[in-house]
Structures are given as structure tokens and as C-alpha cells.
Amino acid sequence: MKRMVQLIFVILISISLIACSTKNGEEAKESDNNVVNEENNDGKDNEDADSKDNDGDSGKSSSEITTEDQLDLKLGDTGKFDTTLGTYEMTVESAELLEELDGKEAQFDYLILIDLKLKNTSDHDLDVDDIMTSLEVTDNLEGSVFFDASPSFDSVEVLTGTIQPGEEISGQFITEAYEADEYYFREDPGNVAAGGSNQVIWTIPADEAK
Structure with a gap:
């Protein structure tokens, strides 16, 4: 009976360790995704800024031609x-x-x-x-x-x-x-x-x- 109790205790500890490991892995993956998304957003923001700068250097656009x-x-x-x-x-x-x-x-x-x-x-x-x-x-x-x-x-x-x-x-x-x-x-x-x-x-x- 004592051996069975010890076995059950070992099984519970193993399950607990596996659950913690899985949770930590998911948190780490989510953190990595957040970093990637932030980098992508930063890149997009920079591209948008560059695009605006280039538009300002290009002069008038065809949509601004209004003279008949x-x-x-x-x-x-x-x-x-x-x-x-x-x-x-x-x-x-x-x-x-x-x-x-x-x-x-x-x-x-x-x-x-x-x-x-x-x-x-x-x-x-x-x-x-x-x-x-x-x-x-x-x-x-x-x-x-x-x-x-x-x-x-x-x-x-x-x-x-x-x-x-x-x-x-x-x-x-x-x-x-x-x-x-x-x-x-x-x-x-x-x-x-x-x-x-x-x-x-x-x-x-x-x-x-x-």
C-alpha cells in the first residue's frame, strides 16, 4: 500500500512538471511572436514614413491637375x-x-x-x-x-x-x-x-x- 501511494505521488509530480513545461513553452512562443510582430510593425511604419517623404519630393500628382x-x-x-x-x-x-x-x-x-x-x-x-x-x-x-x-x-x-x-x-x-x-x-x-x-x-x- 505504501509503494502504491509513492507511485501515485511520483505520477502527480511528473504531470505537474509536464504542464509547467508546456505552459512556459507557450509563453515563450507568444513572446517571440510579439517581438516579430513589433519588428514588422516598425518596418511598416518606416516604409510608410519613407513613402510620405518620397511623395513630398515627387512634385504634383496627376490627380492634382485641374486646369481645363x-x-x-x-x-x-x-x-x-x-x-x-x-x-x-x-x-x-x-x-x-x-x-x-x-x-x-x-x-x-x-x-x-x-x-x-x-x-x-x-x-x-x-x-x-x-x-x-x-x-x-x-x-x-x-x-x-x-x-x-x-x-x-x-x-x-x-x-x-x-x-x-x-x-x-x-x-x-x-x-x-x-x-x-x-x-x-x-x-x-x-x-x-x-x-x-x-x-x-x-x-x-x-x-x-x-
């Missing part, structure tokens, strides 16, 4: 651009169709030379080269287009460099052109479709560019 399209401008009119680069105004003062310039003949029918005035209406500097590379001429809104080639001509006043807030500069745009009744000077539709700018289009009748 201007699709029927004429020579002498000023168009207002609202882009991810910033805002600016451009005036197409005059246009001229040429068969050659600086000893270079038109590869197609004409060269079209456009006199421009550009004003920075943003609160920060703008890169004029980025502005000029987004402009194009076409005689068919659904057809082929031509981009600025002003750096290739010595006598053309190239629009380049940086323009400060409120500053206004003048220069020229020149490119190839086919013979047509009218021409369109506009923002690249691809840039517009991507949300980079509103659309601005000038219609230039051929008889006003001679």
Missing part, C-alpha cells in the same frame, strides 16, 4: 499648362513656313518656325528642356508628329535652361512639316493620357504662317 484643356487656341493666344512639372503659360506669337534655314533644306515640304513666350507660374524653378520636349507639331491630330529641332539650327533662338517663378522668356520652336491647310501645335497626347498635363492645342492656318 484648351483645344482651339489661335496665333497670339496664351495657353495655360498644368503639369506634374508645375504650372506655366505659353503664348504662340507667330509662325512661319520655310523651305530652308541656315543652309538646311526641309526634309519634307517645309520647316515650321514658331515664336514662343514662356512664363513660369509655379512657385519653383522649371526645367525648360522638359517643357520643350513635350511639345509637337502635326497637320493631322491622328497622324504623324514632329518634335523640336531648334538645337540643330544656328539662327534659331533655343528655349533651354531653367526658368524661375514669375520669370518670362522668349524663344523659338522649329520642326519639319508637310504641306497642309493648317497645323497644330500641342502638348504630347501621350503625356496627357498618362496624367502628366492638361491638353493645350493651337491651330495655325498655313496662310497665316507665310
Whole structure:
């Protein structure tokens, strides 16, 4: 009888030790999970902070472009651009169709030379080269287009460099052109479709560019 009591006592102690070991193991696992979760949260918080910082450096987003399209401008009119680069105004003062310039003949029918005035209406500097590379001429809104080639001509006043807030500069745009009744000077539709700018289009009748 005494041996049986001792056996039962040993069994109870063993069960108690196993229970304590299991409980301690679960507590340790839960503690590890808490540490991992805290580290993950810290990482996520840091990523969110970095994302906010990057957003602040990226300038305007496409959702902030609110200026309406201007699709029927004429020579002498000023168009207002609202882009991810910033805002600016451009005036197409005059246009001229040429068969050659600086000893270079038109590869197609004409060269079209456009006199421009550009004003920075943003609160920060703008890169004029980025502005000029987004402009194009076409005689068919659904057809082929031509981009600025002003750096290739010595006598053309190239629009380049940086323009400060409120500053206004003048220069020229020149490119190839086919013979047509009218021409369109506009923002690249691809840039517009991507949300980079509103659309601005000038219609230039051929008889006003001679």
C-alpha cells in the first residue's frame, strides 16, 4: 500500500512538471511572436514614413491637375499648362513656313518656325528642356508628329535652361512639316493620357504662317 501511494505521488509530480513545461513553452512562443510582430510593425511604419517623404519630393500628382484643356487656341493666344512639372503659360506669337534655314533644306515640304513666350507660374524653378520636349507639331491630330529641332539650327533662338517663378522668356520652336491647310501645335497626347498635363492645342492656318 505504501509503494502504491509513492507511485501515485511520483505520477502527480511528473504531470505537474509536464504542464509547467508546456505552459512556459507557450509563453515563450507568444513572446517571440510579439517581438516579430513589433519588428514588422516598425518596418511598416518606416516604409510608410519613407513613402510620405518620397511623395513630398515627387512634385504634383496627376490627380492634382485641374486646369481645363484648351483645344482651339489661335496665333497670339496664351495657353495655360498644368503639369506634374508645375504650372506655366505659353503664348504662340507667330509662325512661319520655310523651305530652308541656315543652309538646311526641309526634309519634307517645309520647316515650321514658331515664336514662343514662356512664363513660369509655379512657385519653383522649371526645367525648360522638359517643357520643350513635350511639345509637337502635326497637320493631322491622328497622324504623324514632329518634335523640336531648334538645337540643330544656328539662327534659331533655343528655349533651354531653367526658368524661375514669375520669370518670362522668349524663344523659338522649329520642326519639319508637310504641306497642309493648317497645323497644330500641342502638348504630347501621350503625356496627357498618362496624367502628366492638361491638353493645350493651337491651330495655325498655313496662310497665316507665310
